[in-house]
Amino acid sequence: MxxxxxxxxxxxxxxxxxxxxxxxxxxxxxxxxxxxxxxxxxxxxxxxxxxxxxxxxxxxxxxxxxxxxxxxxxxxxxxxxxxxxxxxxxxxxxxxxxxxxxxxxxxxxxxxxxxxxxxxxxxxxxxxxxxxxxxxxxxxxxxxxxxxxxxxxxxxxxxxxxxxxxxxxxxxxxxxxxxxxxxxxxxxxxxxxxxxxxxxxxxxxxxxxxxxxxxxxxxxxxxxxxYHGVCHVYLHRDADLKKAIDIVVNSKTQKPGVCNTLETLLVDTDLAPTFYPALASALAAKNVEVRGDATVLTHWPDAKPVTEEDWSTEYLDLILSVKTVDTLEEAVAHINHYGSHHTDSIVTENADAAQQFLHETDTAVAMWNASTRFNDGGEFGFGAEIGISTxxxxxxxxxxxxxxxxxxxxxxxxxxxx
Structure with a gap:
């Protein structure tokens, strides 16, 4: 021995x-x-x-x-x-x-x-x-x-x-x-x-x-x-623009080196022409590097092409993957396939869509109109935590x-x- x-x-x-x-x-x-x-x-x-x-x-x-x-x-x-x-x-x-x-x-x-x-x-x-x-x-x-x-x-x-x-x-x-x-x-x-x-x-x-x-x-x-946190925020077609920008910026930049930070943003196709330019401006102010699909690249001039590996990457840095999705079902399927079952949030004013997301995402903490950074024992009122189990x-x-x-x-x- x-x-x-x-x-x-x-x-x-x-x-x-x-x-x-x-x-x-x-x-x-x-x-x-x-x-x-x-x-x-x-x-x-x-x-x-x-x-x-x-x-x-x-x-x-x-x-x-x-x-x-x-x-x-x-x-x-x-x-x-x-x-x-x-x-x-x-x-x-x-x-x-x-x-x-x-x-x-x-x-x-x-x-x-x-x-x-x-x-x-x-x-x-x-x-x-x-x-x-x-x-x-x-x-x-x-x-x-x-x-x-x-x-x-x-x-x-x-x-x-x-x-x-x-x-x-x-x-x-x-x-x-x-x-x-x-x-x-x-x-x-x-x-x-x-x-x-x-x-x-x-x-x-x-x-x-x-x-x-x-x-x-x-x-x-x-x-x-x-485990690692590949956390998502999904902007549903009925999302409020101001809430969306505030939640995305906070989730990604408030403390990028921790497990409950946002790593992949999913955005409904209907929102792309309006939301992408606004998000680009807000995230550029925080020096966030964006990696996106073809639709993202069209509306987001400074974005870089995303790779398959990016969807399952925990960056722990000022880097964000962005994907355009056609439906809520597509967003949930992406999260359940690439996510780490840590924290995933939907931004929407549609209560039915929110409830569907909350129930169908296979995640430890599902959120509605809230930053992923709130997945924390102190924020949950536990006083303290030993960690976040996936x-x-x-x-x-x-x-x-x-x-x-x-x-x-x-x-x-x-x-x-x-």
Whole structure:
């Protein structure tokens, strides 16, 4: 067994032991620990920022794109926002122990279904160091131990953040090894985590297609995929022009490097002569490169020809594919074929068309007259999220605290035998 394999196995054993201790904590104790974690980040702000500056410098030297570097960068303000977010999680209702159903059988047995922690959760992610805090904190609130494996781009930042969270939390009673960060960035560590089903109850990959597919191919435990977002906006023939422009511009440019940004725009043929010039002007002002079909090229002078590959590409950049469609059915068929089942929106004043779109698109979040950027746990009122699942089991869409729980049945009898 390699040194990496032995180390990952030890982390698993420690995480399982921590999970057994975490289940004993009351909600009040967990909230005290969360506030101590936030204090730990503030106490370690300087070394965290220094570690992040090292990561950013290395990323720029390697030639990472500007959006990727921006996702990586921490500032005193963003670090304070992370600490404040931890304190916000402390104010959220604790789903653990929530009664989901109760029934009494004819024989007198009383059966109660309640939420419980999953146990030990492994999370593999790339680039953004705030995920280290988000994942650890949300898993802890729900009584789960976490093993985190971040990407090489944010290695120093992630290490500093994880240490600050664990050390700060321990001051208020956080069990040892509740939050562990894998100290390796090679792919071997991913494989060992994915095969460690005796200790990991769930693994969540958050990153590019190659990472997700690697985890899915080797995992021996359930996988909950935070997959790529090929998100669509469809402008139906009854769309309002102003709403359409506002929604398209916001969906594409408000934060182009994230998974709920717009990647493909579908436009009804009837709208092309009027909408394309207006959209061209609005998107040009935001420096968006457009790749379109023949109709787009006719009405959009600066557009480039689109390729088949573009329809299924998550750009994470100021690039937009545009397709002209004749019917709502054609738009839905395109989304269901090329989309990633993440976020898809229709812009229309026709309620019947909207309802058809909402029901027929195979997507985690279907929207009507709203920006795709609203697919977010905070915007949904969850307070925070662990990610956005494109799976159908056991969670779909933004994953809040409830989605980090399993359930079990409590059966109370009075001597009944079968």
């Amino acid at each position: 390699t040194d990496i394999a032995q180390h990952i196995l030890l982390m698993g054993k420690r995480a399982r032991a921590a999970a057994h201790e975490l289940v004993k904590l009351s909600t009040a104790q967990k909230n005290d620990i969360l506030r101590a974690m936030a204090g730990g980040l503030r106490d370690h702000a300087q070394p965290i920022l220094e570690a992040n500056a090292r990561d950013v410098a290395e990323a720029e030297t390697k030639g990472l794109s500007k959006p990727m570097v921006d996702r990586l960068r921490l500032t005193p303000e963003s670090l304070e926002a992370i600490a404040a977010a931890i304190e916000q999680v402390a104010t959220l209702p604790d789903p653990v122990g929530e009664i989901l159903s109760e029934t009494t059988r004819p024989n007198g047995l009383h059966i109660t279904k309640i939420r419980v922690p999953i146990g030990v959760i492994g999370i593999i992610y790339e680039s953004r160091p705030n995920v280290t805090s988000d994942a650890a904190v949300l898993c802890f609130k729900t009584g789960n131990a976490t093993i985190l494996r971040g990407g090489s781009e944010a290695f120093h930042s992630n290490t500093a953040l994880a240490n600050a969270l664990q050390q700060g939390g321990e001051k208020a009673g956080l069990p040892a090894h509740s939050i562990q960060l894998v100290p390796f960035t090679d792919r071997e560590s991913v494989d060992h985590m994915a095969k460690m089903d005796q200790y990991l109850d769930l693994i969540i990959p958050r990153g590019g297609q190659s990472l997700v597919e690697r985890v899915v191919n080797v995992a021996r435990m359930p996988v909950l995929k935070h 799976d159908k089991l056991h969670a779909r869409g933004p994953m809040g605290l409830a989605e980090l729980c399993s359930y079990k049945y409590l059966v109370t009898g009075n001597g009944q035998i079968r």
